[in-house]
Amino acid sequence: MADRDRDAEGKPRNARPRDGLGRPLPYGSPGVERQPEGVARTPGQTLAEAQSLLDAGRPFHAHEVFEDAWKSSDGPDRALWKGLAQLAVGMTHAARGNRKGAASLLTRGATAIEPYAEEPPHGIDVAGLVAWARAGAEAPEGLSSPRLR
Numbered sequence: 001m002a003d004r005d006r007d008a009e010g011k012p013r014n015a016r017p018r019d020g021l022g023r024p025l026p027y028g029s030p031g032v033e034r035q036p037e038g039v040a041r042t043p044g045q046t047l048a049e050a051q052s053l054l055d056a057g058r059p060f061h062a063h064e065v066f067e068d069a070w071k072s073s074d075g076p077d078r079a080l081w082k083g084l085a086q087l088a089v090g091m092t093h094a095a096r097g098n099r100k101g102a103a104s105l106l107t108r109g110a111t112a113i114e115p116y117a118e119e120p121p122h123g124i125d126v127a128g129l130v131a132w133a134r135a136g137a138e139a140p141e142g143l144s145s146p147r148l149r
Contacts, residue, residue, distance in 0.1 A: 022060030035064035043122040059091035083112025094140035102140035
């Protein structure tokens with residue numbers, strides 16, 4: 001069995017470089033710097049960083065930011081962060097040309113965040129994101145970056 005790539009803590013982690021949409025590249029290829037994982041951020045910091053990444057065309061990296069918020073939360077917003085991560089993955093699939101994956105994740109993310117629309121936390125435009133995601137699930141080609149707030 002071949003040795004597995006491991007991070008500094010010894011956990012399995014693929015060390016192959018990745019492109020801007022998170023796809024693995026051959027070892028030795030120039031890649032895009034990965035988003036650091038396990039970073040504790042306030043909701044405002046999470047939203048600002050994710051919006052910046054989405055605007056830069058890096059939805060895979062925005063997903064990592066939302067995933068940190070989701071995995072570090074045990075409160076009422078946990079499902080919101082997970083749903084936002086799913087929306088970012090849906091955007092990633094759309095950018096990669098995977099129409100079926102985009103539609104599936106955009107729909108799943110919209111369903112997850114929809115319960116927050118009545119009283120949206122952290123200034124998030126939940127109703128607008130749900131509408132954006134449902135429209136994007138129908139036509140993911142050319143999906144634009146959403147406004148989180």
